[in-house]
Amino acid sequence: MSLSIENDLTTANLANIAQEARWRVIETVTSSKAGHVGGPLSAIDMLVALYFHQMRVDPASPQNPDRDRFILSKGHCAIGLYSVLALRGYFPVAELLTFDHGDSRLQGHPDMLLTPGVDSSSGSLGQGLSAGAGMALAAKRLGKEFHTWVMVGDGEIEEGMVWETIIAAPRYGLDNLTLVIDLNGLQQYGWPAGKGDRFDRSEPMGHVDLPAVLGGFGWNVISIDGHDFNDILAGYARAEEHRGVSGKPTVIIGNTTKGNGISFTSGTYKWHNGVATPEQLETARAELRDTETGMYA
Amino acid sequence: MKAQRQVWGETLAELAQVDSRVVVLDADLATSTRADIVADKAPHAFIQIGIAEQNMVGMAFGMSTLGYRPWLSTFGVFLTHRALDQIRMLVSQTKAPVRIAAAYSGLLNGSSGKTHQDIEDLAIMRAMPNMTVLAPADEFEAAAIIRWAAEHDGPVYIRFARDAVRPVFDASYTFVPAQPVELLAGPDITLISTGVQTSRTFEAAQLLAADGIQAQLIHLPSIKPLDEAALLSTVGDAKHVITVEDHSRIGGLGGLIAEIAATAGSFRVTRIGLDDRWAESAPNDFLLDKYGLSPERVADSIRGALKQSG
Numbered sequence: 001m002s003l004s005i006e007n008d009l010t011t012a013n014l015a016n017i018a019q020e021a022r023w024r025v026i027e028t029v030t031s032s033k034a035g036h037v038g039g040p041l042s043a044i045d046m047l048v049a050l051y052f053h054q055m056r057v058d059p060a061s062p063q064n065p066d067r068d069r070f071i072l073s074k075g076h077c078a079i080g081l082y083s084v085l086a087l088r089g090y091f092p093v094a095e096l097l098t099f100d101h102g103d104s105r106l107q108g109h110p111d112m113l114l115t116p117g118v119d120s121s122s123g124s125l126g127q128g129l130s131a132g133a134g135m136a137l138a139a140k141r142l143g144k145e146f147h148t149w150v151m152v153g154d155g156e157i158e159e160g161m162v163w164e165t166i167i168a169a170p171r172y173g174l175d176n177l178t179l180v181i182d183l184n185g186l187q188q189y190g191w192p193a194g195k196g197d198r199f200d201r202s203e204p205m206g207h208v209d210l211p212a213v214l215g216g217f218g219w220n221v222i223s224i225d226g227h228d229f230n231d232i233l234a235g236y237a238r239a240e241e242h243r244g245v246s247g248k249p250t251v252i253i254g255n256t257t258k259g260n261g262i263s264f265t266s267g268t269y270k271w272h273n274g275v276a277t278p279e280q281l282e283t284a285r286a287e288l289r290d291t292e293t294g295m296y297a
Numbered sequence: 298m299k300a301q302r303q304v305w306g307e308t309l310a311e312l313a314q315v316d317s318r319v320v321v322l323d324a325d326l327a328t329s330t331r332a333d334i335v336a337d338k339a340p341h342a343f344i345q346i347g348i349a350e351q352n353m354v355g356m357a358f359g360m361s362t363l364g365y366r367p368w369l370s371t372f373g374v375f376l377t378h379r380a381l382d383q384i385r386m387l388v389s390q391t392k393a394p395v396r397i398a399a400a401y402s403g404l405l406n407g408s409s410g411k412t413h414q415d416i417e418d419l420a421i422m423r424a425m426p427n428m429t430v431l432a433p434a435d436e437f438e439a440a441a442i443i444r445w446a447a448e449h450d451g452p453v454y455i456r457f458a459r460d461a462v463r464p465v466f467d468a469s470y471t472f473v474p475a476q477p478v479e480l481l482a483g484p485d486i487t488l489i490s491t492g493v494q495t496s497r498t499f500e501a502a503q504l505l506a507a508d509g510i511q512a513q514l515i516h517l518p519s520i521k522p523l524d525e526a527a528l529l530s531t532v533g534d535a536k537h538v539i540t541v542e543d544h545s546r547i548g549g550l551g552g553l554i555a556e557i558a559a560t561a562g563s564f565r566v567t568r569i570g571l572d573d574r575w576a577e578s579a580p581n582d583f584l585l586d587k588y589g590l591s592p593e594r595v596a597d598s599i600r601g602a603l604k605q606s607g
Binding site for chain 2: 065111112113119120121122123124127129130131132133134135136137138139142144160161164165167168171
């Protein structure tokens with residue numbers, strides 16, 4: 001297969017793939033008895049849209065030099081990326097169950113030397129955008145047409161290094177670089193909101209006018225609903241339209257819900273990481289149905 | 298005499314003319330590190346990152362994934378300390394061919410003082426998997442190491458000094474990684490040194506020779522990798538080895554030799570280097586004398602160690 005955008009899937013198809021990816025996340029983390037859940041589930045729709053619709057990639061040729069690049073800077077959400085890569089065909093879905101096991105290609109944080117489809121290692125927060133800017137700058141200098149995508153979390157952008165790159169990237173006119181912020185409103189623990197409900201932490205960037213700030217730094221800013229495929233696809237398309245035209249990098253602020261898609265993980269910081277009980281796993285299985293064919297597993 | 302930074306700027310400018318993979322990323326210290334020579338002579342290869350060392354490392358890594366062989370230009374402290382996590386995560390772990398050119402390493406940094414004195418870098422960098430750690434003695438070895446590193450397919454850390462020293466090599470020198478270089482043969486005591494401190498140790502050995510003490514002097518440009526068998530063979534049946542370095546006595550060259558002695562050597566080790574304390578800003582001669590790294594002070598320390606060992 002050559003590198004081309006997969007555009008024959010409907011948004012309903014994409015939503016079903018995302019539901020299966022969610023199932024693979026909770027199933028794998030439960031099986032491995034360790035891992036993150038909330039972040040992968042807030043990011044998963046945007047990841048599915050990238051790998052099943054937007055990016056020019058070829059799972060049979062993961063090192064193709066002209067492929068679009070993706071960096072999961074919030075590396076602790078690796079199982080979300082692995083689930084999408086597996087469903088996309090980079091490696092067998094059954095291999096997901098080796099996650100975090102000895103000798104596995106699927107490490108707790110993404111390892112570009114081990115996992116097909118992983119374009120950059122990550123694991124220390126705040127570094128991925130810089131790596132992506134280097135790739136985008138190299139692409140510009142080499143006359144390559146590919147697009148570089150980087151995903152960070154909203155808690156992650158508390159890291160100072162992110163802002164070093166946010167200042168630098170517009171200087172090089174990196175309109176072939178798009179930053180996706182998974183703005184799920186929660187981090188591992190964070191600050192108390194004083195509301196007393198289970199969504200009881202204040203938003204990491206709740207006090208920051210992100211669109212104004214990022215626009216002020218010289219970025220194109222697009223805000224989307226990170227769980228609505230029509231919105232996601234439209235946002236991605238607009239971001240790519242800037243390539244070779246605007247001279248500015250683009251940031252997509254994806255408004256999401258942490259733990260989205262499973263009732264007991266949705267909207268609570270307590271499921272940043274965690275292992276489901278057998279009963280909870282059954283609840284998740286029942287909720288994450290393919291709308292046409294029934295359950296995934 | 299030529300400073301290593303001058304050699305670095307000139308050599309990189311040359312390499313950039315003939316090798317399109319070569320780029321120099323600068324964190325706005327080009328006039329100090331002499332990356333400005335690259336900017337003047339090979340402007341296509343010079344990339345200003347700004348005062349943001351962590352981003353410089355990250356972007357260098359990103360560029361390396363597309364075939365570039367990036368060189369980093371800033372003071373050593375801002376690499377091995379401020380950008381340590383980025384080097385560890387994105388360069389060492391991934392085996393990225395990024396060349397970490399640490400300028401102004403060691404005690405002598407043009408009177409910038411303790412904040413800028415990187416005297417822990419060898420300890421930090423040699424503990425990092427996949428990292429090659431090199432410390433050239435003079436301008437000629439610096440040039441040879443730069444050309445070797447340019448072709449090396451992996452991460453390289455190079456410790457450069459700000460100011461010129463009396464050369465111990467000449468233009469015919471060839472760098473062989475991992476190998477010790479015996480500069481002086483002598484039966485009375487074995488000295489091992491690295492980086493530009495080798496030049497001052499060479500002078501110390503000459504002072505000792507005037508007293509009738511014939512020292513063997515081994516230079517180790519390659520802190521890692523190191524051919525331990527070759528080193529042990531060069532040391533021979535010496536019972537006492539003295540290490541001399543422009544670095545903390547903790548974990549650098551002295552630490553390395555003590556580790557080897559503990560597992561495979563039949564000699565005891567005396568470590569000459571910097572005390573475990575902060576230094577200060579002052580002219581070079583003052584610092585070398587006060588902190589024990591001038592040829593005279595090194596010779597004194599060696600005489601003392603010999604007296605102790607009887």
